[in-house]
Amino acid sequence: MNMTASSAHDPSAGFSGCGPLLSSVEDAAKPTRLRILEAVRATGHASRAEVAKSLQISPGTVTSVTAELISAGLLEEFERPYLNSGRGRPPVALRLVSDSHHVVGMKLSDVSHSAVVCDFAGEVRAEASIPRGQSSDGTAQSLLEEAVALFDLVTEAAGLRRSDISALGLGLPGLVDYTTGHVQWSPILTEGPVPLGPDLAARLGLPVTLDNDANLVTLAELWFGAGRAKSDFAVVTIEHGVGMGLVLGNSLFRGAMGLGMELGHTKVQLDGALCRCGQRGCLEAYVADYALVREASTAMQGPLINAAEGVVLGSLYDQAKAGNEAARSIFRRAGRFLALGLANVAHLFDPNLIILSGERMRYDLLYTEEVLAEMRMMSRNTRGRPPVVEVHAWGDKVWARGAAALALTDLTETVVRMEASA
Ligand SMILES: [Zn+2]
Known part of the structure; x- marks a missing residue:
């Protein structure tokens, strides 16, 4: 891979805003200025009346606070030409001063x-x-x-x-x-x-x-993706290790020390496989790249024993795709452990949505309908309605x-x- 850089700005393209669309309990404690800036950013642009309505604050407060934000160079007025019926003054909306x-x-x-x-x-x-x-x-x-x-x-x-x-x-x-x-x-x-x-x-x-x-x-899902309008969702990432992020009540949950959500090191097997963290039976020790490579080195023939991890993984994937039963069974077993981990997430947090995210090539093998069906079986609760699972194969x-x-x-x-x- 080479060094790449590009400019992405197209001023003519419409920008429909970013950031969480739902309010969280922390919002009530925020200063009104901050809430207004975040509300306008979330929709891209909004009139004063729309801001007052969405934040449930008085139009008078919106007018005085937005005046301060405009004089501070953070907000600006612009005319919404597409809403102009041709009579009278065009309606005026607010947007963030993007270059501030x-x-x-x-x-x-x-x-x-x-x-x-x-x-x-x-x-x-x-x-x-x-x-x-x-x-x-x-x-x-x-x-x-x-x-x-x-x-x-x-x-x-x-x-x-x-x-x-x-x-x-x-x-x-x-x-x-x-x-x-x-x-x-x-x-x-x-x-x-x-x-x-x-x-x-x-x-x-x-x-x-x-x-x-x-x-x-x-955060990317909460600001730009499927999580913008979801109150409770989990993102599970599988690359070198297994990671997880959680939004509860519309805000990112970090735990007491910001070190939580280590789904990869939750235990799925007593006295199980050795994890790179030094403990045994972690989910990661069955699902992550190095776990698949470890399995591949014992199950597969060929000159791969000393090859780099990426090469072994690529070969394993190719062979599984080509129908090699030993290779397929490695992915199938990893998939079952993944289903177990996801079912645990569903039971613990009752999310609306679980997003599986990452860009590694094996996703279509690991996230088969079989795996998701097994996860649904294991996470069936009294309501009989397991969370929706979506795969987002996003890049860096x-x-x-x-x-x-x-x-x-x-x-x-x-x-x-x-x-x-x-
Ligand atoms: Zn571990």
């Missing part, structure tokens, strides 16, 4: 790193990716250098300078402490814990928010957009706070 701020969202992984630049309204203005460096030694320092290089690449693709970016949101696999920006452990680092967030913030001179990558793809850009949503959330709160104290 820009953020970068970034996903770091073992194969490549991806990034997007989003404007204040949440629209993607540029994207870029770089392969993980051959010289990368897995230290925090080399990962930081790669993140900085990608930051500069995507910023340049958007026609911006480093100083034009207001915040960076960043995700990587592993145990990431959202509150401190420290990475406790990550499969793409040889050391830990490391203060990656604070180090990057110091290097780039802007606020940096870190999160687990499964939380980012969940979507994870990076989730990281941008993380940065935008924090940035918007900060901007509102600063305006209030100005």
Whole structure:
């Protein structure tokens, strides 16, 4: 893979907003300015009357608060020409001043790193990716250098300078402490814990928010995808490991220390297979890439014993597709463990929707109707209505957009706070 960068902005294209469409319990505690900005961002544009109605606040309050936001350069009025009947003044609506701020969202992984630049309204203005460096030694320092290089690449693709970016949101696999920006452990680092967030913030001179990558793809669903209008949903990701993100009551659930949702390390077998976390019987030890490779090395013939994980996995997939029974049975068994894990999620959280997300090629083998039927069997509750399961085979850009949503959330709160104290 090569380094790529492109600008994605098309000012003529309509942008229909982003962000959660349903309100959460936390909304009531937010300042009115913040709620108005988020409401306008969610629909792309809205009239004052629509804002008042959706937030259930008085038109007078909306008028005075939006006046402050307009003078602060965060909101602007525009005419909705398509609603103009031709008589009188065209109706006036509000939208975010998209160029008032820009953020970068970034996903770091073992194969490549991806990034997007989003404007204040949440629209993607540029994207870029770089392969993980051959010289990368897995230290925090080399990962930081790669993140900085990608930051500069995507910023340049958007026609911006480093100083034009207001915040960076960043995700990587592993145990990431959202509150401190420290990475406790990550499969793409040889050391830990490391203060990656604070180090990057110091290097780039802007606020940096870190999160687990499964939380980012969940945020992407909540901001841009099928989760925008869902109150309770889970996202399960299967790549190198098994990750999970959860939205409860319209907001992302992180647990007491931001280290929860480790579906991959929930136990599905007593004294079971050895997991890379050091414990036995974890779901990940039956479903993740390395588990399939482990099975393949014992079940399959050929010169694959010493091949790289990706090569073994590709070959296993090809052989299963071609009808090789041993290869098929490996996927079938992994699929049954996956069904078990998903049924547990359904029983614990009663989500409206479970989204299976990722882009690995084997998805069509692992997520067969057979697997989903087994999951439905195991999660049948008293109502007899298991959650809907959807497969979203999204690429890394979507994870990076989730990281941008993380940065935008924090940035918007900060901007509102600063305006209030100005
Ligand atoms: Zn484990």
